[in-house]
Every structure is written in structure tokens, then in C-alpha cells.
Amino acid sequence: MTAIVKARPGINRVRDYLELTKPKVVALLVLTAWVGMMLAVPGIPELTTLVMATLGIGLLSAAAAAMNHVVDKRIDAQMARTYSRPVAKGRISTVQAASFAFTLALSGFILLYFAVNALTAWLTLASLFGYAVVYTMFLKRATPQNIVIGGLAGAMPPLLGWTAVTGELHGHALLLVMIIFAWTPPHFWALAIHRRDDYAKVNMPMLPVTHGIEFTKSVICLYTVLLFLVCLMPYLVGMSGAIYLLGSALLNLRFMQYAWKLKFNPDAGTAMATFKFSIVHLMVLFLLLLVDHYFKVSPIYVS
Numbered sequence: 559m560t561a562i563v564k565a566r567p568g569i570n571r572v573r574d575y576l577e578l579t580k581p582k583v584v585a586l587l588v589l590t591a592w593v594g595m596m597l598a599v600p601g602i603p604e605l606t607t608l609v610m611a612t613l614g615i616g617l618l619s620a621a622a623a624a625m626n627h628v629v630d631k632r633i634d635a636q637m638a639r640t641y642s643r644p645v646a647k648g649r650i651s652t653v654q655a656a657s658f659a660f661t662l663a664l665s666g667f668i669l670l671y672f673a674v675n676a677l678t679a680w681l682t683l684a685s686l687f688g689y690a691v692v693y694t695m696f697l698k699r700a701t702p703q704n705i706v707i708g709g710l711a712g713a714m715p716p717l718l719g720w721t722a723v724t725g726e727l728h729g730h731a732l733l734l735v736m737i738i739f740a741w742t743p744p745h746f747w748a749l750a751i752h753r754r755d756d757y758a759k760v761n762m763p764m765l766p767v768t769h770g771i772e773f774t775k776s777v778i779c780l781y782t783v784l785l786f787l788v789c790l791m792p793y794l795v796g797m798s799g800a801i802y803l804l805g806s807a808l809l810n811l812r813f814m815q816y817a818w819k820l821k822f823n824p825d826a827g828t829a830m831a832t833f834k835f836s837i838v839h840l841m842v843l844f845l846l847l848l849v850d851h852y853f854k855v856s857p858i859y860v861s
């Protein structure tokens with residue numbers, strides 16, 4: 559292993575920089591932005607807008623993630639889940655990571671501003687600020703509601719995709735934001751239950767640390783119910799059809815089942831299994847919105 563590390567320093571360096579961008583998180587964020595773009599118009603949006611917006615939103619999200627690594631260097635170094643991250647370990651210096659983040663952010667902003675539209679550029683920059691500054695620097699350290707409020711930044715991409723294509727805000731895009739907003743607490747708190755001791759060690763006021771694991775499990779159950787209800791909205795307003803309704807109901811029932819098991823019948827792996835399912839849930843839900851958009855079976859209205 560050491561031999562490989564020594565023989566391929568360039569590749570490992572690239573891998574470290576890639577890790578700074580939280581690529582899997584950014585991939586899912588970009589997928590939700592993409593769905594926002596596709597749902598904004600009846601057909602397929604113009605290809606140039608699609609490519610430029612995907613790049614711009616992806617670059618600014620990746621920049622936000624890299625900034626999070628810089629700001630959290632000290633706590634990341636103390637937690638079992640994050641101690642080997644490139645900045646925490648010192649493989650990439652703070653200045654290098656910050657310059658990298660700044661370069662990504664600047665190129666993403668310029669791309670959005672000049673090749674997409676100013677509204678999307680400013681809203682995406684505001685999301686970066688919401689995550690890297692408001693959430694990471696302040697909320698994360700201040701209150702157990704940190705991820706509820708901070709979750710708004712991560713929920714923004716569908717709206718960013720929508721404005722990229724239409725140049726204006728729309729209620730339907732806000733519904734997609736609300737879905738991710740309601741999804742984020744059960745997504746994160748399931749992981750935070752599993753990693754409770756890590757967070758307690760570094761004095762992060764995550765809900766399982768401040769209010770205990772049982773209380774957190776109850777709140778996760780409630781949020782999965784709230785999520786179920788929020789996910790009905792696209793159907794109720796006529797934005798999505800029966801394919802979405804059926805798929806989302808099944809996904810949300812499964813999420814509620816995970817939450818129920820976590821509360822009343824857990825084993826050692828239930829919290830992590832719930833966290834992992836949350837990711838599949840959101841990915842499939844947004845793919846369903848997309849499929850439904852192109853193969854829409856109209857909602858049946860009783861007049």
C-alpha cells in the first residue's frame with residue numbers, strides 16, 4: 559500500500575482534492591438541480607443552459623464543500639468519521655484548500671452569471687454562503703436546530719435549476735425545495751445517532767447530544783410523517799401525476815418503516831441503515847419526478 563502511495567503521488571493528490579468537494583453529495587445535489595431544470599419547461603431545456611447550469615451549480619456546491627473542510631479542520635481531526643480528511647490530516651494545507659475553494663466558487667459564479675442568468679448566479683452564491691458560512695461557521699456550533707435551518711442551503715438546487723431555465727421563481731420549484739428541507743433532518747439525525755459520541759467529544763450540539771437518542775428517534779419519526787405529507791404536494795397542485803404519487807408514497811412508507819424500527823425495534827445497524835436509505839430515497843424520489851414529468855398520467859379530478 560505504501561509503495562502504491564509513493565509510486566502514484568499525483569493520483570493521490572487529485573484524489574485528495576476530489577475528496578474536498580464531497581463528490582457524492584454534490585452528485586445528488588446536481589441531480590436535484592437537474593430535475594428542477596427539466597420540470598421547469600414542458601420539453602427539454604436548451605442544451606447550453608443545461609450544461610452551463612449543471613457546471614455552475616456543481617462548482618459552487620463543490621466550493622462550499624471544500625470551505626466546510628477548511629472551517630471544520632480542527633473538529634474533523636478529532637472525529638473517527640472525519641479524522642483522515644485531507645485538510646484535517648494536513649495533506650492539503652488550509653491555504654491550498656481555501657484557494658481551491660475560491661477558484662471553484664469564482665469559476666462557478668462567472669459561468670452562471672454570464673452563461674445562465676444573474677438570478678441563478680446570486681441565488682447559488684447565497685446557498686454557498688448559507689452552507690459554508692451560516693451553517694458551518696455559526697449554526698453548527700450554536701444550536702441543535704443547526705441542520706434544520708442550515709438544511710435550506712442544501713435544499714436550494716431544484717430552485718436553482720428552475721431559475722436557470724426560466725429566469726424566474728415559481729411555486730412548483732419551492733415545493734421541491736420543501737421536500738429536501740423536510741428530508742434533511744431524518745437524513746442527518748439518523749447518522750448523528752450512530753456518531754453521537756464523536757459529536758459529543760467535539761462539543762457539537764447535535765440533537766442526539768443535547769436531547770438524547772430516544773428524543774431524536776421520536777423526532778425522526780415525526781419528520782418522516784411530515785415528509786410523506788410534503789411529498790403529496792406536487793400531486794395535489796397538479797405538478798406531478800400518478801406515477802410520482804404511487805412511487806413517492808411507497809418510498810415514504812419505507813422511510814417511515816425505517817424510522818419506526820429505529821425507534822421501537824433497533825439493532826446495532828439500524829441508524830446507519832436508515833441514513834443510507836435516506837440517500838436512496840431522495841435519489842429515487844427525484845428520478846420519479848423526472849420520469850413522471852415525461853410520462854405523466856394526469857391526476858384525476860372530481861368536478
Ligand code: HEM
Pocket residue numbers: 582583586587590639693705708709710712713738742745746749837840
Ligand atoms: C445541512 C444539511 C445536511 C447535513 C448536515 C448532512 C450531513 C451529512 C453527513 C454528516 C454525511 C456523512 C458524510 C461522510 O461520511 O463523509 C452525509 C452524507 C451524504 N449526504 Fe448529507 N447532509 C445534508 C444535506 C444533504 C443534501 C441536501 C444532500 C443531497 C441532496 C445530501 C446528500 C448526501 C449524500 C449523497 C451523502 C453520502 C456521501 C458519501 O457516501 O460519501 N446531504 N450528509
Ligand SMILES: CC(C)=CCC/C(C)=C/CC/C(C)=C/COP(=O)(O)OP(=O)(O)O
Pocket residue numbers: 580583584587615618619620622623626630640682683685686689694711712714715
Ligand atoms: C451552492 C450550494 C447548493 C451549496 C450547498 C452545498 C452542500 C455541499 C450541501 C450539503 C450539506 C452537507 C454535506 C452537510 C454536511 O456538513 P457537515 O459539516 O455537518 O458534515 P461533515 O461532518 O461530513 O463535514
